[in-house]
Amino acid sequence: NTVSKSHNMAGWRSAALLGNAQALKTLFTLKTNQDSGHFLPILEGTVEALTGDQSWVEQRTQVYRNRRDTLVSGLREIGFDVQEPQASLYVWCPVPDGISSVDFATQALEQAQVSFTPGVVFGPGGEGYVRISITAPQERLQQAVERLAQWRQA
Numbered sequence: 001n002t003v004s005k006s007h008n009m010a011g012w013r014s015a016a017l018l019g020n021a022q023a024l025k026t027l028f029t030l031k032t033n034q035d036s037g038h039f040l041p042i043l044e045g046t047v048e049a050l051t052g053d054q055s056w057v058e059q060r061t062q063v064y065r066n067r068r069d070t071l072v073s074g075l076r077e078i079g080f081d082v083q084e085p086q087a088s089l090y091v092w093c094p095v096p097d098g099i100s101s102v103d104f105a106t107q108a109l110e111q112a113q114v115s116f117t118p119g120v121v122f123g124p125g126g127e128g129y130v131r132i133s134i135t136a137p138q139e140r141l142q143q144a145v146e147r148l149a150q151w152r153q154a
Helices: 021-036 040-051 056-077 101-112 138-153
Strands: 002-008 013-019 090-094 129-133
Touching: 013 021, 056 090, 056 138, 101 129, 101 138
Parallel strands: none
Antiparallel strands: 002 013, 090 129
16 A cells, blocks of 8 residues: 655645555546646636736726725824835734734724734734735725724724
């Protein structure tokens, strides 16, 4: 019997396979090709997305720019020293001194009904920050800033 082990921490999977060495070799080759290759329609869709009509890009970019500006200016107005991201769907906002990113995110959720991702979940360098997505509509971002302002004043 031959033992084949596969570890993939990105998906937190772990497996072991026992059996005929020749069958396992064939299965391992098939699995490697399956894991490494892309489904043809995905590749074709990617080519179309990159080479097709791009007229929508500037309009979509402006939507995200407006969202970013609404969020950044609103956070600055209520006292956060946030930097404007140059190319991202996220704004990294420093948390107040003396509180962890997890505690700040928890308090914001419970007391202001605003959801942040604690920066520490992205590694130790993220501690001291929360990450805010700008994928929500601009009106929702404005509402979040208003809730934060009321919470900070309380």
